[in-house]
Amino acid sequence: xxxxxxxxxxxxxxxxxxxxxxxxxxxxxxxxxxxxxxxxxxxxxxxxxxxxxxxxxxxxxxxxxxxxxxxxxxxxxxxxxxxxxxxxxxxxxxxxxxxxxxxxxxxxxxxxxxxxxxxxxxxxxxxxxxxxxxxxxxxxxxxxxxxxxxxxxxxxxxxxxxxxxxxxxxxxxxxxxxxxxxxxxxxxxxxxxxxxxxxxxxxxxxxxxxxxxxxxxxxxxxxxxxxxxxxxxxxxxxxxxxxxxxxxxxxxxxxxxxxxxxxxxxxxxxxxxxxxxxxxxxxxxxxxxxxxxxxxxxxxxxxxxxxxxxxxxxxxxxxxxxxxxxxxxxxxxxxxxxxxxxxxxxxxx
Numbered sequence: 001x002x003x004x005x006x007x008x009x010x011x012x013x014x015x016x017x018x019x020x021x022x023x024x025x026x027x028x029x030x031x032x033x034x035x036x037x038x039x040x041x042x043x044x045x046x047x048x049x050x051x052x053x054x055x056x057x058x059x060x061x062x063x064x065x066x067x068x069x070x071x072x073x074x075x076x077x078x079x080x081x082x083x084x085x086x087x088x089x090x091x092x093x094x095x096x097x098x099x100x101x102x103x104x105x106x107x108x109x110x111x112x113x114x115x116x117x118x119x120x121x122x123x124x125x126x127x128x129x130x131x132x133x134x135x136x137x138x139x140x141x142x143x144x145x146x147x148x149x150x151x152x153x154x155x156x157x158x159x160x161x162x163x164x165x166x167x168x169x170x171x172x173x174x175x176x177x178x179x180x181x182x183x184x185x186x187x188x189x190x191x192x193x194x195x196x197x198x199x200x201x202x203x204x205x206x207x208x209x210x211x212x213x214x215x216x217x218x219x220x221x222x223x224x225x226x227x228x229x230x231x232x233x234x235x236x237x238x239x240x241x242x243x244x245x246x247x248x249x250x251x252x253x254x255x256x257x258x259x260x261x262x263x264x265x266x267x268x269x270x271x272x273x274x275x276x277x278x279x280x281x282x283x284x285x286x287x288x289x290x291x292x293x294x295x296x297x298x299x300x301x302x303x304x305x306x307x308x309x310x311x312x313x314x315x316x317x318x319x320x321x322x323x324x325x326x327x328x329x330x331x332x333x334x335x336x337x338x339x340x341x342x343x344x345x346x347x348x349x
Contacts, residue, residue, distance in 0.1 A: 003042035003057065008348075009034075013042055015344040019337050020044050027055050027198055028329040029254035030341055033262050034349075035322050041255050047198045047330070060188065060251040061198045061328040062235060064309030067250025070187055070260065071160045072111055072276070072297020073267065074178035074246075075167050079107075080272050083170045086296075090115065090162070093169040096140040097162075105148035110162050111296040112280035114152040116144030117162065118287050119222035126234050129157070129226045130243035132174075136165045145218065145286065152294060153286030156222040157229070160189070160246025175246045183267060186256030190244040197251060200235045200311075203333025211310050211332075218287050223310070230310075230332075248309075257315040257326035261306070264317075277305050314338045321349055 001020065005013040012032065019025035027045035031038070047053045078084050084093070086108045091098035097105070105115040120135075121142040128134050139158050145151075155162060164175045176190030191197065202208065208230040212223045223230075229248075234240055240249055264273055276296040285292035298305040298316075306316015311332035317324040325345055327338040 001042055001044040004038070004040070005042060006039040009039045009345075011348050012040060012341060012344045015340050016042055017044070019340065024337055025329065026051075026201070026331045027059075027061075028327065028331070028337070029055065029059070029061070031254040031258040031326045032345060033258055033324040036262060038255075038258075043254070047196065049199050049201050055198070056196055057255075058186065058253060059196050059198050060186075060191070060253060061313065061330050062200060062240075062248075062311075063250050063252050063257070063313040063315075063328055064248045064311050065154075065156070066257065066307050066309040066313045066315050066328075067187075067189060067252070068159055068247055069297045069307050069315075070179060070183070070189065070250055071163060071175050071246035073183065073260070073264075074175040075107075075111065075163045076268055076272060076276055076296065077178055077182055078167060078171050078173075080269050084166060086111070090166055093166045094136075094140070096137070097165075099140055100143040102144050102148060105144070107163070107166055108280065108296065109149050110155075110159075110166065112152060112294045113155050113159065113285075114149050114281055115155065115162060116146050116148045116151075117142050117158050118145060118153045118155045119218060120158060120225060124226035126226050126229050126239065129229060129245050130239040132161070132244060135245070136161050151286050152281040152283075153218065154222075154288055154292075155247065156219075156287060157226075157245070157247050158222075160244070160248070164244065164246050174244055176244050184256050184260060184263075187250065187252045187260060189246045189250050191241045191251045193238060193242055195251070197241060198330035200232055200330045200332055202232065203331050207332055216287075216289050219289075222287055252326075252328060254315075254326040254328045257328065258324045261315065261317040261324040261326075308335055308338070312338055314342075321346070323349065
C-alpha cells in the first residue's frame with residue numbers, strides 16, 4: 001500500500017491493507033474526505049493481470065454504475081445553463097425516443113430511472129454499444145416496460161445513453177466532453193488510450209454469469225444485452241475504454257471520484273443541487289427487486305447518497321456523518337471489500 005494516511009484514520013487504512021494481505025484484493029484504491037479534508041488517499045496491488053505494473057496514484061479503473069451520477073451531473077450542468085428542462089419530454093430533444101408510447105417520458109423520469117427502458121429489445125453485441133447512434137436507436141426502438149413515470153427500475157446499461165442523448169441533442173456536447181471540460185481531469189467517460197488504465201480480472205471464473213443470471217428476468221435482459229459485455233477481452237479492449245457508454249464505462253481514480261462529491265456545491269447551483277439529491281422515487285425497484293430511493297442520478301439511503309457498481313467499486317457522501325468515500329477496484333467480484341472500508345470508516349468516526 002502507498003499514499004497518504006491521516007493517523008487518526010489509520011484503522012481504515014489497515015482494513016484496506018488487509019484486503020491485499022488476505023488475497024481478496026489484487027489492485028485497488030481508496031480515498032476519503034472528512035469535513036472537506038482529504039484524510040485518506042491510498043492505493044495498492046497491481047494494475048495488470050501479469051502483476052508487472054504496480055498500481056500508481058493516477059491509475060484508472062472501470063467503475064461501472066458508479067459513473068451514473070457523473071453522467072447525471074453532466075446533464076444537470078446544462079439544466080443549470082437553461083439548455084435542458086427537467087420536466088419537458090425527452091422527445092422534445094430527441095424526437096425518435098417518442099416511439100412506442102414513450103412520448104410522455106420526461107428528462108426527470110430519465111434521471112431517476114422511471115422512463116421505462118431499463119433494457120433494449122433488440123439483441124446487441126459489444127460493438128453496437130460502442131456505436132453511440134446505434135445504441136441510442138435501439139433504445140428509441142424499444143417499447144417501455146411500464147408507462148413512463150408510473151414505476152421505476154435502474155436503467156442498468158441504457159441510463160447514460162438515454163440522458164446523454166438529451167444532452168447531445170440539446171447542446172452538441174457529450175457527457176465525456178462535459179466531464180473533461182467542466183468537472184475534472186481524472187474522471188473519464190470516453191478515455192484517451194494513452195492513460196494508465198488497470199486491466200480487469202474476474203474474482204471467480206464464472207463471475208460474468210453470476211453477475212447477470214439469477215437476479216430476475218428484467219435484470220438478466222438489462223445486464224445481458226449486449227451479450228458478452230462483462231468479458232475481460234471486452235473490458236480491457238480499446239472499444240470499451242474509448243467509447244462512451246456512460247451508464248457503465250466511466251474510468252476513474254478513487255481520489256477523483258471522491259473529489260467530485262466534495263465539489264458538488266461548486267458544480268451546481270444551490271437550489272438545483274438540493275433538488276438533484278432529493279428523493280424523486282421510492283419503493284420497489286423493478287430491476288433490483290428491492291426497496292430503493294432514487295434522486296436525479298444518485299441512489300439514496302437516509303443521509304447517504306452515492307452509487308455502487310457491479311464488480312465492487314463504490315462512491316458516495318454521507319451528509320449526517322460528514323464524509324465522502326470512494327473505492328475502485330480492478331478485481332471484479334462482490335462488494336465485500338468496499339463495504340469493509342465503509343464499515344471501518346463508520347467505526348473510526
